[in-house]
Amino acid sequence: xxxxxxxxxxxxxNLAGLPAxxxxxxxxxxxxxxxxxxxxxxxxxxxxxxxEAMGNVSPNRAVMTSIDAPSPAQSNISQDAATLIxxxxxxxxxxxxxxxxxxxxxxxxxxxxKIDRAQxxxxxxxxxxxxxxxxxxxxxxxxxxxxPGVHELIASNKCVRxxxxxxxxxxxxxxxxxxxxxxxxxxxxxxxxxxxxxxTILSAFGRNTYNQANVMLExxxxxxxxxxxxxxxxxxxxxxxxxxxxxxxxxxxINGILNFVSYFVGSIMALAATIGAxxxxxxxxxxxxxELAILRAVGFNSSPIIVxxxxxxxxxxxxxxxxxxxxxxxxxxxxxxxxxxxxxHMAVTPSLALSGLLWALCIGTIxxxxxxxxxxxxxxxxxxxxT
Amino acid sequence: xxxxVKYLPLIWSxxxxxxxxxxxxxxxxxxxxxxxxxxxxxxxxxxxxxxNTRADVLFVGPxxxxxxxxxxxYLDRLRSIPAMKTVSFADGFLGTYQxxxxxxxxxxxxxxxxxLTLVPEIFQILPKDLEALEKTRNGALITVDMGKKYGLxxxxxxxxxxxxxxxxxxxxxxxxxxxxxxxxxxxxGGLIVINYDxxxxxxxxxxxxxxxxxxxxxxxxxxxxxxxxxDRMFANSSNGTKTASFRENAQQQMRSIGDLNFxxxxxxxxxxxxxxxxVTTIMMQTxxxxxxxxxxxxxxxxxDRAVFLMVMGESLLICVAAALLGLALATGVFPYTAKFIPGxxxxxxxxxxxxxxxxxxxxITAAPPASRAARLQVVDxxxxx
Numbered sequence: 001x002x003x004x005x006x007x008x009x010x011x012x013x014n015l016a017g018l019p020a021x022x023x024x025x026x027x028x029x030x031x032x033x034x035x036x037x038x039x040x041x042x043x044x045x046x047x048x049x050x051x052e053a054m055g056n057v058s059p060n061r062a063v064m065t066s067i068d069a070p071s072p073a074q075s076n077i078s079q080d081a082a083t084l085i086x087x088x089x090x091x092x093x094x095x096x097x098x099x100x101x102x103x104x105x106x107x108x109x110x111x112x113x114k115i116d117r118a119q120x121x122x123x124x125x126x127x128x129x130x131x132x133x134x135x136x137x138x139x140x141x142x143x144x145x146x147x148p149g150v151h152e153l154i155a156s157n158k159c160v161r162x163x164x165x166x167x168x169x170x171x172x173x174x175x176x177x178x179x180x181x182x183x184x185x186x187x188x189x190x191x192x193x194x195x196x197x198x199x200t201i202l203s204a205f206g207r208n209t210y211n212q213a214n215v216m217l218e219x220x221x222x223x224x225x226x227x228x229x230x231x232x233x234x235x236x237x238x239x240x241x242x243x244x245x246x247x248x249x250x251x252x253x254i255n256g257i258l259n260f261v262s263y264f265v266g267s268i269m270a271l272a273a274t275i276g277a278x279x280x281x282x283x284x285x286x287x288x289x290x291e292l293a294i295l296r297a298v299g300f301n302s303s304p305i306i307v308x309x310x311x312x313x314x315x316x317x318x319x320x321x322x323x324x325x326x327x328x329x330x331x332x333x334x335x336x337x338x339x340x341x342x343x344x345h346m347a348v349t350p351s352l353a354l355s356g357l358l359w360a361l362c363i364g365t366i367x368x369x370x371x372x373x374x375x376x377x378x379x380x381x382x383x384x385x386x387t
Numbered sequence: 388x389x390x391x392v393k394y395l396p397l398i399w400s401x402x403x404x405x406x407x408x409x410x411x412x413x414x415x416x417x418x419x420x421x422x423x424x425x426x427x428x429x430x431x432x433x434x435x436x437x438x439n440t441r442a443d444v445l446f447v448g449p450x451x452x453x454x455x456x457x458x459x460x461y462l463d464r465l466r467s468i469p470a471m472k473t474v475s476f477a478d479g480f481l482g483t484y485q486x487x488x489x490x491x492x493x494x495x496x497x498x499x500x501x502x503l504t505l506v507p508e509i510f511q512i513l514p515k516d517l518e519a520l521e522k523t524r525n526g527a528l529i530t531v532d533m534g535k536k537y538g539l540x541x542x543x544x545x546x547x548x549x550x551x552x553x554x555x556x557x558x559x560x561x562x563x564x565x566x567x568x569x570x571x572x573x574x575x576g577g578l579i580v581i582n583y584d585x586x587x588x589x590x591x592x593x594x595x596x597x598x599x600x601x602x603x604x605x606x607x608x609x610x611x612x613x614x615x616x617x618d619r620m621f622a623n624s625s626n627g628t629k630t631a632s633f634r635e636n637a638q639q640q641m642r643s644i645g646d647l648n649f650x651x652x653x654x655x656x657x658x659x660x661x662x663x664x665x666v667t668t669i670m671m672q673t674x675x676x677x678x679x680x681x682x683x684x685x686x687x688x689x690x691d692r693a694v695f696l697m698v699m700g701e702s703l704l705i706c707v708a709a710a711l712l713g714l715a716l717a718t719g720v721f722p723y724t725a726k727f728i729p730g731x732x733x734x735x736x737x738x739x740x741x742x743x744x745x746x747x748x749x750x751i752t753a754a755p756p757a758s759r760a761a762r763l764q765v766v767d768x769x770x771x772x
Contacts, residue, residue: 004650030661031661107451174628279415282407
């Protein structure tokens with residue numbers, strides 16, 4: 001009999017014997033389901049945060065910052081450079097014929113939690129006129145836009161939910177006196193966002209430079225035109241990045257923490273699942289000593305035995321992973337999570353389920369190896385003695 | 388014959404009947420409890436260290452981090468707030484000792500009694516050292532670690548090189564060591580404590596300013612209100628402030644870990660489900676394989692109850708030993724976290740909770756196989772039925 005035929009025969013025997021050992025089988029399936037379920041649900045936080053933050057990213061938008069600044073926070077663009085920047089090529093013009101360039105200055109100020117009154121920093125973003133041209137998806141749900149030149153601000157609905165005094169009409173004490181909340185809006189982001197007039201922020205907070213220049217491109221292809229124009233004009237000392245790149249940078253920190261915790265806990269759970277599965281397989285193989293010895297006696301090789309046991313282990317682990325991913329999807333998909341001061345909906349995606357299956361594949365293979373070797377080593381004499 | 392003496396060897400040989408299987412069960416339970424210990428230990432430890440942080444001490448610093456230092460004239464205005472008990476302040480500069488790599492922070496304080504009790508768990512000055520500092524204008528207190536590292540003793544002089552220049556243009560500051568200070572703050576480099584008056588008089592720049600104030604209020608419950616009052620008081624001056632109690636600052640720093648409550652509960656329950664199922668099945672399998680041996684025991688006169696207790700005993704021993712191993716592993720992880728969160732140690736309550744959990748796991752998982760063993764009929768068992 002060829003090795004392949006031996007292998008198929010063995011696999012059929014293995015699988016046919018499983019219903020008799022339902023307890024041990026369930027142990028493997030449930031162990032893997034728990035490990036994969038936990039891993040997938042935790043990774044779903046990182047994926048959800050990403051999806052939500054990147055939800056509105058447009059290839060038509062680009063951000064200019066100082067050439068040597070590692071992030072927009074360390075970047076400085078002087079007010080004098082504004083006219084030059086507005087004249088750069090590749091930038092889309094609004095119906096009034098003005099280039100869509102919005103200068104942005106970000107300061108961090110404190111807010112108090114709605115319930116626990118705990119202080120948290122939130123970004124107060126100053127935008128020069130043109131915000132609605134640059135972000136047409138910004139949707140004011142209550143009140144109105146802020147007016148330039150006065151102490152007015154608009155806050156995202158996330159702020160209203162998380163922190164005190166962000167409803168329309170609320171007054172906030174900040175630099176330069178009282179600031180009036182005149183509107184609330186919806187915008188994709190994992191954190192609370194507050195907009196106010198750029199130049200008013202500059203004077204109130206004693207700054208004289210913007211952090212970044214946001215531009216709407218004529219088309220995604222115009223990015224190269226703009227980048228070349230900046231290269232040809234080194235005196236501006238500016239670089240341009242896709243909006244997606246900036247968002248990606250912002251996500252790195254929170255995603256780093258979330259992924260570390262997920263993989264740390266996930267690996268330990270996978271380890272426990274592997275040990276549990278190995279133990280069950282040992283018991284399953286032990287229960288089959290007699291059959292195995294007989295097969296060895298009639299000339300079955302050890303390699304098909306090993307492969308068949310490992311495959312059996314994988315075949316038990318995979319449904320476990322599917323169950324785990326399914327439970328994670330049922331329980332957590334779309335659930336509002338708020339770790340690390342952010343808040344977003346968790347997302348269990350097909351690619352997460354797939355990575356769960358890959359983990360199960362590893363668990364199954366590793367757990368199956370030792371019991372498989374033991375199965376292949378059953379002495380022929382065991383056939384005569386086994387009970 | 389004493390029955391208890393007879394049982395222990397039987398339980399012991401029952402456990403090690405299949406060493407491989409027992410070792411794997413031990414490992415699996417240990418890994419599960421190690422995970423529980425790390426997660427729950429972090430959570431409880433962080434909660435506790437936040438609760439132990441003083442809520443009645445407000446930290447008043449510049450509104451923007453890294454902003455210009457605050458004028459010392461704020462001191463009187465802070466003292467004028469009705470809820471205020473005492474106010475102190477601190478300043479300091481970074482210097483190096485002997486080599487550019489040996490960084491030392493000189494913390495400049497007014498030598499008032501407040502410093503004896505401000506944050507004893509992180510930073511503690513004894514009354515005699517404070518008195519010595521008060522008497523010697525250019526005096527300095529050094530940490531015990533620094534004394535050991537550089538071979539410095541009370542009476543020695545310690546010269547620091549700094550970019551913070553003196554009025555005469557010199558960047559070398561020499562202090563007279565008059566005592567020691569205990570410092571548990573995480574971070575690299577050394578720390579010395581010096582007189583604020585001496586620093587302020589000698590330095591060239593930023594005269595009459597401080598890095599931050601420490602305002603002690605009479606009622607910790609009013610911390611949020613008083614903080615807002617202080618920030619509003621200075622909001623429209625050239626130096627805005629950001630005020631928060633020590634506890635609030637700790638909360639903000641540690642929120643990342645404190646938020647994991649939901650996750651811990653989910654993970655712990657998943658681990659528990661997998662564990663209960665796995666251990667029960669393996670125990671069941673073990674008992675099934677031992678049917679003839681158990682029958683022999685019963686033939687020799689062991690009662691049903693004795694067999695039941697023996698199986699329970701095996702499970703208890705394995706689970707508790709494994710849980711101890713896992714919790715010990717988790718405890719071993721904690722010294723590494725102390726770098727990020729000072730004073731975080733495995734809380735005893737978590738160890739206790741873990742052990743109670745282990746006993747419960749043992750009782751639940753052993754109950755079905757133990758009752759099966761107890762119900763075993765000798766005739767059936769020996770007949771192989």
